[in-house]
Amino acid sequence: MDYDELLNCMRCGFCLPSCPTYIESGKDEAHSPRGRIALMKAVVDGEIEPDEEVKRSLDMCLGCRACEPVCPSGVNYGHLLEQARDIIYQNQEQPIPVKAVRKAAFQGLFPHQNRMIGLTGLIGFYQRSGLRTAARKSGMMKLLPDSMRLMEKVLPDVPTSKAMKQRQRLFQPTVPVKKRVAFFAGCLMDTVFLSTNDATTKLLQYAGCEIIVPEAQACCGALHGHSGEKQQAKTMAKRNIAAFEEAGIDYIITNAGGCGAFLVDYGHLLKDEPEWKDRAEAFSSKIKDISSVLVELGFDKLPLSLQDEIITYQDSCHLKNVQKTFMEPRKLLSCIEGAQYVEMKDAGRCCGSAGIYNLVETEMSMQILDYKMKQTKATKAKTIVTANPGCLLQMKLGIEKEGLSDQMRAVHIVDLLLEAYENANPSS
């Protein structure tokens, strides 16, 4: 562990009011950033054993990093958490089924885009073949826990394997070229959320970007990094760095807050590998979220319109807390004619999705989501805009859970912007 980083925490508690798990646990220090850092330090100092309760405290952490921007001592909590989880998971004997699942997901699936396509293709098959209807009708779904059942319901219709495999690699802008960019397509985004990725490239074309989508790119590795599979994350980082180095571009565009935040941190991930460190930093310095680049290229000045409705925005934790991108999405949304942007209270507080947190820590996740839905409802919004696939699914789940699916929708900001653009420019 980075001991200096642990010592940087001076235990002032400034981070407590920003931590969703501290708040939702009824102010339990064991579920606060200050408490977690103290636990990590005590373990490193050999004062306590990393027992179940210590692990519990770390497991309950969303990794939302809301504690970082408010920490005046500049403690990089995200790095500490990653290291601690890495140590705990690598040294711990896990039950065999958990191990198998982790291995299948982290080594067998995410690093291989063709397998991602294969698996999501299966989901698509399930959705289209009539199996879904049959499963829902048969009552089989009742066997699943509530949150899983809802998840099954809110999962978008997956594109066909064919569509996923035929991804276009080069796009020319519809207006004179302003920037040459590469698109980081992501693993989940380029399968389950393929249509959002397509919308992203379209927006970039309208904004004046020449876009390449390097074929050799891989999953960003965030899920691995955050779950204590650091080696695997590093392997993927290297593949990505190499894949984008050749492109000769101004920016690398992301449209998933979670991926973006991990990509900007490659420099740190590979800091101990001299032959990679500089390359990683060069890569990271080019990462830009779609909202930022759109604002930079004046997309907010183009005609955008929707019908009369209220829209609100749910920050992606990592986009906000790590990439510090929170003004840009709001700026874009406020420029849409017809729609009225209303900020929800605590928009920056995590929605409880946090990778696979909502599946493994369902109770806490749902409690956090309930708070979020309360704030969303208070805005009277018809559309909740998000900037990360996890948040998008979680907000859909929230809508479903509240029984509001006929009055409210959750969309990715890119999809909404495209809708607004095409609405205002019917010829495009």
Next chain:
Amino acid sequence: MLTKNGLEVLTAIVGKENVETSQASKLVYSFDATPQFQSLPDAIVSPRSASEVGQVVKWCSEQEIPIVPRGSGTNLSAGTTPLQGGIVLLMKHLDNILEIDEENLTVTTQPGVNTLELMEAVEAKGLFYPPDPSSMKISQIGGNINENSGGLRGLKYGVTRDYVMGLEVVLPNGETIRTGGKLAKDVAGYDLTRLFVGSEGTLGIITEVTLKLIPLPETKKTVLALYEDMDAAARTVSKIIASKIIPATLEFLDQPTIKVVEDFSNIGLPTHAKAVLLIEQDGDAAVVDKDIARIVSICEDNQAIEVSMAASETEAEALRSARRSALSALARLKPTTILEDATVPRSEIANMVEAINRIAEKHQVEICTFGHAGDGNLHPTCLTDARDKEEMKRVEQAFEEIFTTAVALGGTITGEHGVGAMKAPYLHLKLGEAGVEAMRSIKQAFDPKNIMNPGKMFANENRKRVVVKQ
């Protein structure tokens, strides 16, 4: 020591989910914001009502089990470290505001209410609760009362003590008493209310409090004045007070502090200035304008190199919150940050600042200073590394000298952070032996078994400061 049986009794009182004994829980409640102090409790108990507090205390009294009351654990005097084990009594469930009385201008609340939430609740009704410790986003009213916290507005509006009108307190024997109330006038007997304010959890548990409110000031203006040298800034402070203006806020930051705060807040603080004063006035618009105009001219007459006015409330709030983050921001520079709290009469500010710098140089330690210049409350903050034992010795010597100097200038060893375990070895410097004895006998009278936050306020025979764990 708590036995298994004892835990069952406590569980029966507060419910299973409100008694924690896991190793992790004990660890996370073993410290507060004070560096270098840590000690494990035997259990953490979170009562749900004042009556449960009474039952827990009564039982602990019978068993002679130490009780450490805890708010949010942001104190800087090791006031909540369970030095002798026992239970940490968490106030997290007692977090309701009970009544905002707009006719009597009071608010009655449970102690676990967050300070900022209370301020916002009364401001929503056009009322004002002025004490604003920099930790207000985190701290609780109960913690504020027990530390008698002050803040940026202390100069004009006073500290927590000046707003506490009545208390409900569970005494160390488990009996509950009420002191004071909503009355503006009350001279029945000793002023126990004041005695409990600043008692640091050593005399009883506060379970309810009635606070005085005042009308919300109409307007506020914020000025930032920059200086080439610290003397000029300190002179300005004396001149402002001497010309009979009492600003709402008069804060001081030295150059190293400005630099780190800017590093954190990025609001464009003038890192080239050697010293900065943050000055605010509030109240009636015409008076504020007049006062601010005079303040600006006093600054200019005293060699301020630049005086600027915050253009908007957002800008002013950015300045204030930057100032509030000073302590934690300083923690970026070195692994260990030791903040002290020496206070002198405000006419002595310049002398004290000069003395601090001289002492730092003499002992070869790095000390940054910021604080509430207007009320003479300075926070010399030492940036060091606890792993460097040799340096830590010099740090101790430097602080000892700083305290002695403060007292010699007519000051005190702590202006707002309290004595706790941290300052206990120095209490006699301020009070003298007889003074310490008088206080000890009060403690003895209330808490003969010494179960309420033992080890705080009064040092054992050994006067040596206990910063470094040997």
